Amino acid sequence: MQKQGFSDFEYIDGFRKKDNQAIRSFYSLNFQSISNYVYRTGGTVSEAEDVMQEGMLLLYESVQKEDFVLTSQLSTYFFAICKHIWLCLYKDWGNRMPANVDIYTLPDEEHNWIESSLDEKRFLLFYKCFVCLLPQCQEIIKMRKQNISYADIAEKFKLSNPHIARNKKHICMRNLIKLIKSHKDFKYLSNEK
Amino acid sequence: MKNDNQEMIEDFLNGNLDGEQSAQFQEALKTNLVLAEEYRIMKGLYETLDKKDQFDFLDVVEQARLDYRRQQKKELTLIKSGWRNARIMLLASAALVLLALAIFVLVRNNEAPDYKALFDKYYTHYNFIIAFRQSGDSVSHLNKGMQLYKAGNYKQAITSFLAARESSWQITDFYLGLCYLEIGNYAKSVEYLKMVSDSSTDQQYEARWYLALAYLAQGNQQETTKLLENIVKNQKDYFREQALKLLSDLKKGQK
Numbered sequence: 001m002q003k004q005g006f007s008d009f010e011y012i013d014g015f016r017k018k019d020n021q022a023i024r025s026f027y028s029l030n031f032q033s034i035s036n037y038v039y040r041t042g043g044t045v046s047e048a049e050d051v052m053q054e055g056m057l058l059l060y061e062s063v064q065k066e067d068f069v070l071t072s073q074l075s076t077y078f079f080a081i082c083k084h085i086w087l088c089l090y091k092d093w094g095n096r097m098p099a100n101v102d103i104y105t106l107p108d109e110e111h112n113w114i115e116s117s118l119d120e121k122r123f124l125l126f127y128k129c130f131v132c133l134l135p136q137c138q139e140i141i142k143m144r145k146q147n148i149s150y151a152d153i154a155e156k157f158k159l160s161n162p163h164i165a166r167n168k169k170h171i172c173m174r175n176l177i178k179l180i181k182s183h184k185d186f187k188y189l190s191n192e193k
Numbered sequence: 194m195k196n197d198n199q200e201m202i203e204d205f206l207n208g209n210l211d212g213e214q215s216a217q218f219q220e221a222l223k224t225n226l227v228l229a230e231e232y233r234i235m236k237g238l239y240e241t242l243d244k245k246d247q248f249d250f251l252d253v254v255e256q257a258r259l260d261y262r263r264q265q266k267k268e269l270t271l272i273k274s275g276w277r278n279a280r281i282m283l284l285a286s287a288a289l290v291l292l293a294l295a296i297f298v299l300v301r302n303n304e305a306p307d308y309k310a311l312f313d314k315y316y317t318h319y320n321f322i323i324a325f326r327q328s329g330d331s332v333s334h335l336n337k338g339m340q341l342y343k344a345g346n347y348k349q350a351i352t353s354f355l356a357a358r359e360s361s362w363q364i365t366d367f368y369l370g371l372c373y374l375e376i377g378n379y380a381k382s383v384e385y386l387k388m389v390s391d392s393s394t395d396q397q398y399e400a401r402w403y404l405a406l407a408y409l410a411q412g413n414q415q416e417t418t419k420l421l422e423n424i425v426k427n428q429k430d431y432f433r434e435q436a437l438k439l440l441s442d443l444k445k446g447q448k
Contacts (some may be wrong), residue, residue, distance in 0.1 A: 018253050024261075142242060145206075175233075
């Protein structure tokens with residue numbers, strides 16, 4: 001039976017253990033408020049999902065640290081993280097700034113915020129594109145990264161010969177690169193050092 | 194992306210190239226911009242895959258996102274189906290109201306005129322009394338019947354008229370018809386008045402008019418109308434004007 005309510009401590013513990021139930025509950029509990037905020041300030045549901053994902057990754061990385069201390073309610077803290085992520089996006093894509101966003105609420109660069117590094121942003125971009133591939137494609141690319149031979153890949157996926165496995169991998173990679181290059185963040189992230 | 198490039202990048206990233214091959218590849222990266230971009234992308238991908246911990250966490254988040262979407266979709270479907278049901282209910286209610294309205298209008302249009310009211314409007318007591326000077330029992334009964342009729346004792350008048358009828362006095366049939374009309378026995382009234390109206394007695398016009406009223410009281414609109422139309426056709430009939438009015442009222446009552 002699915003657990004309905006979690007305390008902040010249980011959520012943090014769930015994040016640390018990558019507990020499915022806690023993460024799902026956290027997502028459904030917080031998505032509406034993040035989505036409302038993003039929508040109110042000119043964003044879309046898909047952008048709200050991106051913000052949510054980045055926010056959860058940042059929270060995940062934060063709670064792994066031994067010195068992590070929660071000084072407010074977890075949902076308040078998480079909302080602040082997401083708001084910061086969203087307003088940073090506005091700052092980066094200044095031309096999309098909606099009229100109803102108070103510029104004084106934009107994040108201060110000197111402010112000691114937990115913030116995604118460019119590496120983390122790149123990681124998110126690659127992750128988002130990678131999970132768009134078919135599961136078999138994902139698996140083949142992962143196997144090749146582990147230096148597993150095409151012959152073994154062919155055997156695992158019951159392909160008639162290694163040549164077919166190799167062709168399959170090329171097609172998967174071609175699709176992935178196409179996805180990455182066409183992503184809205186790709187140009188911005190590849191220009192940043 | 195050329196497959197050869199892909200293989201070369203992959204071999205380089207996986208450390209499968211020897212020193213010389215590796216140096217050649219790095220040289221190529223400086224001059225071949227396409228290769229350099231592909232290399233950056235694949236390197237980024239490999240770095241992403243290296244972050245297994247975060248990668249696995251995002252997998253769980255992705256599942257949570259998909260679950261949430263599914264849940265939202267389900268709720269939306271429920272809301273939509275709720276709206277659809279509500280809409281169906283609303284349409285059904287509207288259809289029922291319309292149907293009820295249509296039935297009401299139809300019934301109202303087809304509703305028979307109020308025959309009783311029309312009868313009351315047009316019926317007048319026939320007070321022309323005849324006194325017969327002949328002698329004999331039948332005349333005596335007839336005169337007695339007339340007196341009783343005049344006095345409003347219709348039941349007793351009927352007894353007298355029936356007694357007088359034995360002598361084939363046709364006028365008794367007319368008064369019998371009137372008496373039965375007065376006491377509300379319309380079938381009997383029709384029976385007697387019909388015999389008079391079909392004859393050529395002095396009371397045939399009166400008989401036809403009161404027969405029409407007897408039919409009206411019975412609610413037999415077809416016979417009433419038929420009879421009234423006959424009265425109207427006859428210019429000499431002194432009930433013609435009333436017959437016209439009654440016909441008009443009957444038609445109005447049908448609308």
